[in-house]
Amino acid sequence: MRLRDSESDSRFRKEVRAWLAGAVSDLGPAPADVDDWAARRAYDRRWQSRLQDAGFAGIDWPRAYGGRGATPTEHLIFLEESAAAGAPDLGVFFVSQLHAGPTLIAEGTERQRAFHLPKILAGESVWCQGFSEPGAGSDLAGLRTRAVRDGDEYVITGSKIWTSFAFVADYCELLVRTDPAAPRHRGISWLIMPMDAPGIDVRPLRTIEGESEFAEMYLDEVRVPAENLVGAENDGWRVAMVTFSFERGTAFVRELLDAMSLARGLAAIARRVPRGTATAWDDPGIRRDIGTVAAELDALWALTKRNVSRAEGDGTDGGGPVPVAGGSAFKLSYAEALHHLGEVTMRVLDRYAISLDDLAGAVDLPLGRHLQGQLHAFAISIAAGTSQIQRNILAERVLGLPKER
Amino acid sequence: MRLELDDDQRALQASVRALCAEHFPLERTRTWTDRDSFDRRAWRTLAELGTFVMTRSADEGGAELATVDAGLVYQVLGAELVPGPLVAAALASDLIDEVGTGQLLATVVERPADGQPAVLRHLGLVDVVLVLDAAGIWRVEPADVDARPVTSPLDPTTPVWLATRLPQGERVGDAALAARWRQRGDVLTSALLAGIAVKVIEVAVAYAAQREQFGRVIGGFQAVKHLLADGFARAEVARAAVDAAAVTIDEPGGGPDGTAAARAVAGARVVAARAAVANSKTAIQVHGGMGFTWEATPHLYLKRAWLEENVFTTPDEAAELVARTLTAGEAA
Ligand SMILES: Cc1cc2nc3c(=O)[nH]c(=O)nc-3n(C[C@H](O)[C@H](O)[C@H](O)COP(=O)(O)OP(=O)(O)OC[C@H]3O[C@@H](n4cnc5c(N)ncnc54)[C@H](O)[C@@H]3O)c2cc1C
Numbered sequence: 001m002r003l004r005d006s007e008s009d010s011r012f013r014k015e016v017r018a019w020l021a022g023a024v025s026d027l028g029p030a031p032a033d034v035d036d037w038a039a040r041r042a043y044d045r046r047w048q049s050r051l052q053d054a055g056f057a058g059i060d061w062p063r064a065y066g067g068r069g070a071t072p073t074e075h076l077i078f079l080e081e082s083a084a085a086g087a088p089d090l091g092v093f094f095v096s097q098l099h100a101g102p103t104l105i106a107e108g109t110e111r112q113r114a115f116h117l118p119k120i121l122a123g124e125s126v127w128c129q130g131f132s133e134p135g136a137g138s139d140l141a142g143l144r145t146r147a148v149r150d151g152d153e154y155v156i157t158g159s160k161i162w163t164s165f166a167f168v169a170d171y172c173e174l175l176v177r178t179d180p181a182a183p184r185h186r187g188i189s190w191l192i193m194p195m196d197a198p199g200i201d202v203r204p205l206r207t208i209e210g211e212s213e214f215a216e217m218y219l220d221e222v223r224v225p226a227e228n229l230v231g232a233e234n235d236g237w238r239v240a241m242v243t244f245s246f247e248r249g250t251a252f253v254r255e256l257l258d259a260m261s262l263a264r265g266l267a268a269i270a271r272r273v274p275r276g277t278a279t280a281w282d283d284p285g286i287r288r289d290i291g292t293v294a295a296e297l298d299a300l301w302a303l304t305k306r307n308v309s310r311a312e313g314d315g316t317d318g319g320g321p322v323p324v325a326g327g328s329a330f331k332l333s334y335a336e337a338l339h340h341l342g343e344v345t346m347r348v349l350d351r352y353a354i355s356l357d358d359l360a361g362a363v364d365l366p367l368g369r370h371l372q373g374q375l376h377a378f379a380i381s382i383a384a385g386t387s388q389i390q391r392n393i394l395a396e397r398v399l400g401l402p403k404e405r
Numbered sequence: 406m407r408l409e410l411d412d413d414q415r416a417l418q419a420s421v422r423a424l425c426a427e428h429f430p431l432e433r434t435r436t437w438t439d440r441d442s443f444d445r446r447a448w449r450t451l452a453e454l455g456t457f458v459m460t461r462s463a464d465e466g467g468a469e470l471a472t473v474d475a476g477l478v479y480q481v482l483g484a485e486l487v488p489g490p491l492v493a494a495a496l497a498s499d500l501i502d503e504v505g506t507g508q509l510l511a512t513v514v515e516r517p518a519d520g521q522p523a524v525l526r527h528l529g530l531v532d533v534v535l536v537l538d539a540a541g542i543w544r545v546e547p548a549d550v551d552a553r554p555v556t557s558p559l560d561p562t563t564p565v566w567l568a569t570r571l572p573q574g575e576r577v578g579d580a581a582l583a584a585r586w587r588q589r590g591d592v593l594t595s596a597l598l599a600g601i602a603v604k605v606i607e608v609a610v611a612y613a614a615q616r617e618q619f620g621r622v623i624g625g626f627q628a629v630k631h632l633l634a635d636g637f638a639r640a641e642v643a644r645a646a647v648d649a650a651a652v653t654i655d656e657p658g659g660g661p662d663g664t665a666a667a668r669a670v671a672g673a674r675v676v677a678a679r680a681a682v683a684n685s686k687t688a689i690q691v692h693g694g695m696g697f698t699w700e701a702t703p704h705l706y707l708k709r710a711w712l713e714e715n716v717f718t719t720p721d722e723a724a725e726l727v728a729r730t731l732t733a734g735e736a737a
């Protein structure tokens with residue numbers, strides 16, 4: 001085993017680092033108002049075109065589909081250097097880059113690929129994920145949104161919920177029920193729904209962070225061309241599992257690196273938060289708590305490297321998926337570590353834990369970032385398979401214990 | 406970067422596991438509580454496999470392996486609850502060949518601050534005591550140590566002595582070697598802990614998969630499944646952290662003075678100690694009344710974990726060290 005870069009990885013790291021330094025320098029700050037979707041889209045698009053010009057767009061996608069075909073290790077290096085340089089993350093392109101693109105590469109028709117992949121790589125199209133419904137969350141296979149074939153169209157009626165990026169999306173990866181008579185998992189299809197189709201009503205939902213990150217989507221006889229089917233009709237559950245498999249790999253790497261930087265920031269804050277006549281840092285209990293949570297995050301960075309090594313495959317044109325054991329162990333432990341970081345944050349800030357915005361001039365501490373981070377921990381323990389669902393997966397698929405039902 | 410085991414490393418672990426199954430089965434080793442019961446022949450067999458000299462050069466009888474390979478082997482030794490001064494053997498063999506071959510047993514102890522008692526593990530078994538302090542490494546004869554045994558040691562298979570004072574002894578290593586020993590000893594101890602964390606969940610899963618209540622196996626109850634899944638995840642994380650720490654200390658800048666190495670080693674202890682202790686507790690809970698008996702094995706893992714977690718460093722000291730690396734470079 002080794003942690004240092006191979007020669008070619010080290011060359012790649014240097015190349016990425018040099019490029020990032022220049023590309024980030026005149027990008028300007030991200031839009032301050034996270035509900036200003038137009039501004040966010042424009043900002044993320046600007047970054048995406050820089051990535052594309054430099055050959056970093058679709059970094060882990062196969063070369064045949066316009067990607068760079070980087071190895072999982074190179075992808076990791078890219079994410080690591082991006083975090084260090086303070087470069088933007090995927091932003092509004094999260095679903096298009098991480099779900100839709102890879103799913104179309106694996107399961108789409110040549111026509112779908114030829115139309116969508118270039119737009120995704122150029123940052124011209126934003127996607128959202130219409131999987132969850134009011135009655136189907138953890139039990140996704142219970143989804144009821146109906147799609148009825150009418151000539152060469154599907155007519156879709158139902159509702160989706162928790163749809164991130166719905167306000168800004170051009171397309172939706174939509175799971176629908178095409179055969180209500182079939183067993184639950186066998187009557188589902190995966191459709192591409194253009195978000196400008198008549199009959200789509202998107203209503204904002206305010207998150208605990210006070211923002212409109214996700215939405216409800218009401219679908220009233222929305223017509224979608226039948227050629228927008230990805231995979232076979234009624235084979236959508238399998239396609240959805242393919243979509244999820246891309247989420248387990250490097251999806252949380254940038255998140256983790258940002259959390260590690262939060263932990264460092266917390267140590268710096270602790271040295272300035274007053275505690276009696278001293279600072280929070282002078283309390284050994286606080287130092288140990290910060291050190292413990294930093295150790296947890298470091299350990300998850302090690303597990304990330306292990307997972308990436310496992311996915312490395314033969315090292316050409318991308319790699320294989322991360323096995324479920326490592327992926328679920330990571331997701332579960334990462335959610336726990338983030339909640340722990342949140343608890344320690346509250347203890348460090350104590351009386352100053354009062355605002356989701358910075359209070360420059362009054363309390364000179366980056367409160368906003370740290371308290372938002374504490375709330376964000378719930379997004380990790382709920383979205384993309386709750387922590388309980390991860391535990392079920394580990395217990396049943398890895399430890400071989402009996403299934404729930 | 407590559408942080409996954411290769412086929413050679415899996416084979417190495419398998420061969421050590423097989424040796425342990427033959428020579429150190431838990432139903433026998435759990436009675437090796439003192440000098441008379443400790444099986445030195447089994448210890449020699451373990452040594453003859455090269456266990457204690459893996460990282461030494463071929464000239465010195467070693468296999469020229471990396472610290473991470475030694476760590477992988479020590480994970481197995483931890484998992485199998487092999488008794489005896491394992492980590493001390495890997496360190497002392499740097500200076501004393503007969504320790505590497507298993508002819509002699511050694512214990513390593515940090516010289517306590519003036520007036521504080523020294524805790525010596527395995528004193529009754531060993532032929533050599535090596536004392537670490539700021540000036541280096543000192544060799545002391547066990548007979549010269551005025552110590553009394555702890556009559557009910559927390560871990561029944563780790564006999565412990567208390568000494569009010571340690572003789573100065575003869576200096577056999579310098580301060581730099583002492584620092585390297587502390588670092589390597591720390592990592593190998595964390596490897597033992599990670600091994601416990603992994604194995605004790607396997608033990609609990611096996612029990613949960615066959616014990617029936619309410620007409621079904623208890624492993625089908627979600628409250629039990631989730632305890633075990635958490636344990637599995639903790640062990641996976643701990644293993645990765647320990648391997649990464651072991652790799653780090655072998656890479657450039659990985660010496661005892663390097664911040665990155667110090668942080669990796671300390672962080673590994675934090676997570677490995679917690680995983681070993683928490684997972685052992687999970688195993689006792691999952692075994693129910695059986696878990697509360699002396700006859701069942703889960704308590705042995707917990708007690709070994711409790712003892713090992715404070716060797717060379719403690720989880721609290723390690724956490725503090727990690728915290729300090731976060732603000733390295735800032736004015737104190
Ligand atoms: C920030 C965020 C963004 C999201 N973005 C999207 C998106 O873009 N598109 C999309 O489709 N969805 C999205 N989701 C939805 C997300 O996938 C669901 O919230 C999640 O799958 C849980 O479903 P639910 O909310 O219906 O909760 P439920 O399934 O009702 O769960 C409620 C509680 O019951 C527990 N529970 C449920 N079943 C079991 C079981 N079998 N065993 C043990 N415990 C169980 C859960 O763990 C949870 O604690 C997002 C969610 C969040 C928080």
